[in-house]
Amino acid sequence: MELFAGGGGLALGTHLAGFSTEIVAEWNRWCCDTLRENAASGHPLVQGVHIHEGDVRDADWTRISGNIDLVSGGPPCQPFSSGGKAGAADDPRDMFPTTAEVIRVLHPRAFIVENVRGLTRPAFADYFSYIQLRLTHPELASKPGESWSDHFARLQVEHLAIGSDLQYKVEPTIVNAANFGVPQQRWRVFLVGIRSDVDARWKFPEETHSADALAYSQHVSGEYWERHKVPRDERTPKPLTRKLDQLREHGPLPMRQPWRTVRDAIGSMTEPDKEGTGRFLNHVLQPGARSYRGHTGSPIDAPSKALKSGVHGVPGGENMLRRADGSIRYFTVREAARLQTFPDDYQLYGPWGEAMRQIGNAVPVQLAEIVARSLYENLALADLRAKLSARQSASLASTATA
Template sequence: MRSVELFAGGGGLTLGTHQAGFSTEVVAEWNRWCCDTLRENRDVGYPLVKGIDVREGDVRHVDWAQLPAGVDLVSGGPPCQPFSAGGKANAADDKRDMFPATTEVIRRLRPRAFIIENVRGLLRPGFSDYYSYINLRLAHPELVAADGESWGDHFDRLQSEHTSVHTDLNYKVLATLVNAADYGVPQQRWRVFFVGFRDDVDAEWHFPRPTHSASALRSTQEDGSYWERHKVAKKHRGYRVRAAKDSDQTREPWRTVRDAIGDLPEPTPAGSTEYLNHIYQPGARSYKGHTGSYIDAPAKALKAGVHGVPGGENMLRDVDESVRYFTVREAARLQTFPDGYRLHGPWTEAMRQLGNAVPVDLAAAVAHSVHDHLAAATFRETKAKRRAS
């Protein structure tokens, strides 16, 4: 199935949709380091990005009319800074708000489905009206804002449209908040997904159910099987991950930092000949509020930062309370990027790409589900046409 990727960053969502069976034709991204990462992996023949057309620059300046009709999926993660707790939280008043640009691409390409993701901060009470506005904009992309029209006035018109539906292009949108750790990602990373299906697609879709839980991990730490598997000394086995009472113990255990990077060699300044981007980064230190990610729990969410990469969120904290920065390869493991995929640029830029990325395995889980339901809908439509003829 054909797809287009917006705000691709270092490629997390692109890799996930490719794993799910979509073939991305155009990837749009403005950051040159990210584009270099995508092009470098494409040019060396990395399978999941083979043949992609990387458009470096503003997504609003891409000539989408050049694409043949029949795109199945538009995916992307608009910049999160307008809604992130680490940003200024200006939402619609932030020039980096690209939800309007996203809906414009959907309007032009009329895909059968879309997958759009963003940060949990979008659900903060102060953004409640704008969150509703985003949902309605995605549901009715043809109802564009008039010149000089405020988003509040446009919101009123969208609500009227939603209760009458006069436009030809409409989407059934489901918005879901998920924790990546619940889908096998070794990182507690909360994201909002907006998944929409064009209203002529009978998808019968629901968001994929979680596969992993904190309770299951705690159980393996309590019975000792986790520690035995990793050959952890008995004196370091006192830790137990916290688990909510309603956490489902029948699922697979959450994956920890140790699960993700335990087989990698200790990093050195010279780097590794076996693993890409596995180079020791000096200067890590622990202080209040910046204590790193404990090795025997899922990592804290990696962050890109507004004015630079924040070290506290991107450090490993070992059993002896020592800390060091994650290498780029270790951070890539925490984001479930494949080992053969190279992150371009110095440590700061590579970590920024990873801090902005969608975990590949989470992207793949969502995209697999969308792909399967689009295929099933196509089968039902084809079968109905045959009966009719």
């Protein structure tokens, strides 16, 4: 079950990891159009998925029967984003209590909740702790009229004495998507919970990519430039740092691949035009890009800056390409989708600003798949351990009877 599905980034990743997505809930009409149209066209990652268009709080989750393996979702980030008003619990868009309520109703074996790194700011320390405890004990809901701080205090007391309620082992982790092969510097916090009766020995996946490995491939081995056939006069100058000297002597950490860059992601694409006449979906040039202080675009030979959805429209700098010669233009919707690792055959619906908003709000598909696959494999191992334990118990009982 997917809550706050947006354009589908997290849902696509969990499906690629092996989960069968049954229901996605989303209120935004453009996001729902994207999900519906891709499902109607037979896209395998969303085909057959039921789409609940509307407020998650209005859905009757009690009607869902059967065992649910996973609830996933990214509650609205505006209450905690550095670009918003940072109202936290006082912001009506705070959907963490709603997420806990859905978990209480469905009793999934596990959940994946994603949000902005701003949630972990010192100003939100108490509320972040409250969210974790609330997800640990979803059945201990707040009482009518009880403030979150009073509820938090009660949870802290009851947490120590709880024995039989629905409980989850919650693991919070802050990650940079670039360290997992996403061509974008995108810091996020994941809250992954596993039901306490499930014998899954899970930990967050290890990082696979690094900035050092990219620096080595660009400024020591030169492999990056040779692979992309970049002329010498268009290459990023070598930084004069002690770190680069260390890389020349020792190399990057073993088992780490270079960060993927904007060029890695979109270098194989043709330049866009205003008519979108190329072979790529959503690859239409959007005019009007301009650079100003704090909005200078993403250098082509580094991971992009975090794509933003914007509050009153799409901010220019984070969603612009900056070439080696300093020229800039907006990313097309398809280029932005590649930076978020959406499949090329997955179409984003709506005007440019709305499509970019869907992308900016999304979880990178590849990162979602990595996290969900690790969880999927651990749940499968937990099933295997449970079966082996049942067989051993049956065998011992049979021996005792004999």
